[in-house]
Amino acid sequence: MSMPPPHPPAARTRDVMKEFSDVYEQQYAVALFNSVRFEIEGGGGTQSQLLHRKDPLAGRLIFSGSLFQYLEENRKWRNRFVSVPNSYTINLYESKTAHERGLHPKVTINCAGYKALTSMEEYIELINTSLPGIKAKMGSNPFIKCATQFPLILWHPYARHHYFCVMTEKEQKKWHAVLQDCVRHSNNGLSEDCTVQTPAFTDAVRRHRQAEGHYGTWDMMCGAPPQILANLVMETLHPDLRNVIGPRLKGKMQQRQRNWMLISDAVYRQVLSQTTARYDALAEACEAQRASLDARLRTDMDQIITSKEHVSGKIRALVLPKAEQLLRNNVQPYISSILEALMEPTSRGFSEVREVFFREMVEISKNSLNGGGKDKLGDLMERLSMLAFHPVKMQSCYEKVEQLNLEGLQQRFDVSSPSVFISRAQILMREQMDNSVYTFEQLLHQSLEAQGENDMCKTIQRCQDRVLKKYDYDSSTVRKKFFREALLQIIIPYMLQQLSPSCSPELPRFKELIFEDFSRFLLVENIFEEVVLQSVTKDIMMAVKEAAVQRRHNLYRDSIVLTNSDPNLHLLGETPPVDWATKFGDDEREGSLGGGIEGGGSGRRRRQVVSMIQLDGLPLAYESCLEVPGVDLIPEEDAEVSEEKREDGGEDREDPEPLESPKSPDSVNEIRGLINPIVEVEPESEEEESDTTNGTEPTAGFIILEDGLQEQVTHVTTKVEDIPRKSPQDKMSPQTMLQQLVGSKKQEAHKELQEEVAIKNAIEETEIAVQEDGTGRIAEVFAAAESDSESSPPPPLATDSGRHDDSGFQSPTNEKLEEGVAQPITNGLGGEDKIIDPVEVEVILA
Template sequence: MGDVVSSHLDEDRREMITARTREWMKEFSQVYEQQYAVALFNSVRFEIEGGGGTQSQLLHRKDPLAGCTIFSGSLFQYLEENRKWRNRFVFVPKDYTINLYESKAAHERGLHPKLTINCAGYKALTSMEEYMELINKSLPVGSNPFIKCATGFPLILWHPYARHHYFCVMTEKEQKKWHAVLQDCVRDSNNGLPENCTVKTPAFTDAVRLHRQARGQYGTWDMMCGTPPQILANLVMETLHPDIRNMIVPRLKGKMQQRQKNWMLISDAVYKQVLTQTTGQYEALVEACEAQRGPLDARLRTDMDQIITSKEHVSSKIRALVLPKAEQILRTNIQPYINSILEALMDPTSRGFAEVRDVFFREMVEISKNSLNGGGKEKMGENMERLSMLAFHPVKMQSCYEKVEELNLEGLQQRFDVSSPSVFISRAQILMREQMDNAVYTFEQLLNQSLEAQGDSDMCKLTQRCQDRVLKKYDYDSSTVRKKFFREALLQIIIPYMLQQLAPSCSPELPRFKELIFEDFSRFLLIENMFEEVVLQSVSKDIMMAVKEAAVQRRHNLYRDSIILTNSDPNLHLLGENPQVDWATKFGGDEPEGSVSSADEGRGFGRRRKQVVSMIQLDGVPLPYESCLEVPGVELIPEEDAESKEEENEEDQLGKAEDLSPKSPDSVNEIRDLINPVVEVAVPVSKEQSEVTNKTEATTEPSPPVF
């Protein structure tokens, strides 16, 4: 396979790719340096003038996944080099990368993983039909898949440029569980821009947006995924990939399926080369800008009043030019559609946040039941440990995420150049996870405070009281977060459209306004940014009014803006400074099994960390195929022209292995089963027993706790 890559990506082509990437990064660097100074100005101004939104009612956990991992389990992976399926042990740490090991023992010994997958930009698929539909966009191969899946339940990670990864499990139930885990890995990896970086993050996002607009690309972009170097690599590949394909694909030989395989290998090699360059050059760019931050910051603090005065003067001149044209576009092309867009956003998003509330409430019910039924402190500790990781449990949160996935902007996408609703779906899901964790963390702190003050003599009453307080605060914060999300989503849809409509008439006029800016302030005041601010101001009033009117409708469960709960619980935020409660130690008296010391934190082996999603598996029962044997009976996965007899043999042999299949994490839809799961485990029987009963006996025991 490597020969295919090297033969088509010779030295000359690699040099061409390097030159194109370097040229592209040079153009981007100029825009980023400009936007860095503007972002620094905005950050310092905000710091001096103050401001901010409504104070949240719920507490925020500083490091929710400290000492935790997400998941570990076993599934089958397709190895392209020998076209075989092998069992792999999967370990997902708190950074949501997917690490594949030969066996669980290899992971526990601290060996390096066979493969590490960063899921940024990927899509998690569960059918070959869906996969073929996507790959046919790059090089059509028809409807017949070129990979024979070992079972009927595939799991595929697809990327438009990078290598694809193929997995499978034995049952539909396992497939749903694994799909939830993979989707969470993709979701978290895509969310790679830290919001607490008040200079670098806005500088980068504005630079990307302006760089795309300079090429006539104004709408939303699906590949704003991952860390800045990954996003930059996606930008380069957006123009480079079609050129490379047109250059290489006609020269590929063999059957169509083989040509598609070869092209995917070449595409992955190109993407890796581009990503290596964007990583190094972006790091050098940020380092150079950060070196200038000190002098720029000092100048801003000295001349802030004069800079603000100059900006307001120039903005008023731009406003006089832009507003009449913007208002005309707003009246005729936008206002008639604002309510339709808002309605399309609000219904699924509100259902998703309502489901978050319901899932949290159901967990509270289980904890209360434990108290009423005399479950004891140890059981209470286990329930609270599980609750603490509820927001990061992809299986339990799946029902919430699915509500938002119903978001559909069909009919509006083409008008406003929205490539797909995935940008808004991912953002809403991240916000839902944050709100769930805030609710859980607030409940933990309130309950712990009540227990220290009143003891645990009436646990059920204390739990109920804390639950009611948290739900009220969740309702208020949920409303605030959703309204902010709706406003930002409307701006993301409308502003690019307005800029595109205004560009032909306004862009030629903008350069003359540069003469009004003092040279000393020119680094902090850019005409392009002020033009966009004027356009934003022109539409903000209509958007605010639309969201405000929607808040009055009871079906959306939004608080009106006139309802303010500021300082309604002044002592609560003092609890946010307290350390996270160790419930296993508090109720159990011993160090919890999943705890991890600071010395063990950096190691991937040794004492077992607390795991958010645990395997439903009884201790002492070994995982099947733990030595990483091949899937029983699958010697070689045949191609499309293989004989049907070989396929039948494979199916027979896989059927025999089905009962030994490795099991995955928890259920998707049955949350009650997740809390108290029941697992049937096949126990070996003697020959005499099998002759008498001819059946497999089963033992039923509770699984290890699901954290």
């Protein structure tokens, strides 16, 4: 019995977006009512003691450097220059020179929804869940093998994965911290400054998922609205496609996993493009109505509030008895344990923020005691100003809160994982660190302006003490608010899930109590949720208050209020940020901070937050395009690879050590095992090309693969290659080898398996099917991919003829071919000319 075809991605996206749009329009009017009411009535929390910097990363570059990237299209590792701007996107360039010339990056990665991994074991564990019934054994080789011992992998449940590696453990730790910060920042894509759009969007997403039966937290609520909506579509579309397409994929386990990821990425990109266009149109339509809705609200605000209170009283009478019983029996016994699980790691993280800030203050004080001078002070203050955005220095703070564990409570309250709360706590920690640094800068600058540079150490000490006192107060306030919100986020969905079956059918009758003119701003479903929230708020507030009274985790009591304790300080928040490099430093010192690029019209250099990594003893030019071919090819190719190595002979005699599991490329043998260079010999004239015997000839026969399967051989392509022999005297040191690799040009065109070509064609047809919106088209496409080798002649081997893969990389070798430096050798087959590169002998399997 065949499985029914999945719902086409375009149709699924259209259906989800239509349902979401209806809910969003309703929630937009409610959010606008709440925003205008808050504006009119005033209110708000305790005033912050620390100053807040509006745009801390203006003119900054987070990080830049070089690492190796794995190119899936030709299975090679290639050196790339990476730049991380203040938008926290990852931009990959062909070279440092290309970046400095302002060229567009080859690849731009938005890290929302990704996970940054540092081991292949972690990666294998995640990809084992990608296809049902297909799991790699522990210790088995993945479909790629890292060229060094220090991999860096960006994994996403739907989008394409990205593979990098570096040469040292120190590099790996720094890059991992940077990648984690990119993920952390990109996930936080909903602006808190948008007091209408953001609440409307989050409530609409939550209500849409509740309609599907999902009440708990959601790990994929990350990124900008279009990305979150794409995740919402893929949440149901992805499993359906996987169940239909997964069983039809051919090849070994690693090949099927790789092909499925390519398919998933193609579908995800199509869904994301559609959600982006539809959400932009939806947001624009709602914003167009904002002015008229706002005017109606301000005119009728009193009547709307009175009507809401009347309806709330009626709903409260229905809901409250049931809510109180549920609260008493199933919620109250767990509030203290949930709070303790949240408080312990979070408070340790905020304490570490204080400690890191204090250590930086000590360094600045030491400089003043040792007579470092104002130039050194300018350098230190310039570095301090970006402390909160330095992922390596903040890593110890982030690690503390990553120990947050809600095990035992996750199932009861349907909490998928604590990652939502960890990310939120880390964002708050970074904000508090930057507020502390900014306040210190303003206080020190004010003191230096008034008193000069006399007795600098005492001035720094006084400013430091004032800032730490304010930090302790603000840290307590921020943490208490975080604990309350986290408790509500855990408990309210659980209560709604328990109460909705009995209460929701009763809600429609309350709509009759709302005037039609006010019906856009008052929704009975929202009022029902507010009644449930109010029923549990008192218990949550009491639990947090008791923790503060007991002085647990350095929380201040609510009675301790530092109102207007430093009235002149907040006037400083209106002044421009202090440019310490200009005030105390010089151009040379400023340039040394960043290895930056020229900024805007100010003539200043754009300073870099994280310093560049310098490798000792490795003269590796970062602007180079060093290529490292991947050593672990797809399993079906292993027989061919071993045959080629036996023919070359000379290399094998020089390298007695096995090459199956290379570690760090610290020796000549290991480097040769990783590099395996191929030399291309271009014909000098057309006459010489015509004399060659390259060609593709039909043949018949069978070949037995490693797994015992018998495959038919239909064509054999013969290609000529000259490989210079090397003698044992040619051995070189690693440094010399790397220097030669920098200047050498390697061939980019690597052979593609016929099955991989077929699956890429299937991906293209998937995109066409998405655009055409044909019912059942997806299933037909992949059914065709399955039988491609039987029903149609095999396609020609992949050569780069102007069409490049998604990563955007172009091979220098292929570019030369396109420019006509060497004409391709052609041989007629079946009435058509096929391009044949002089590379090697390849066997095409049916």
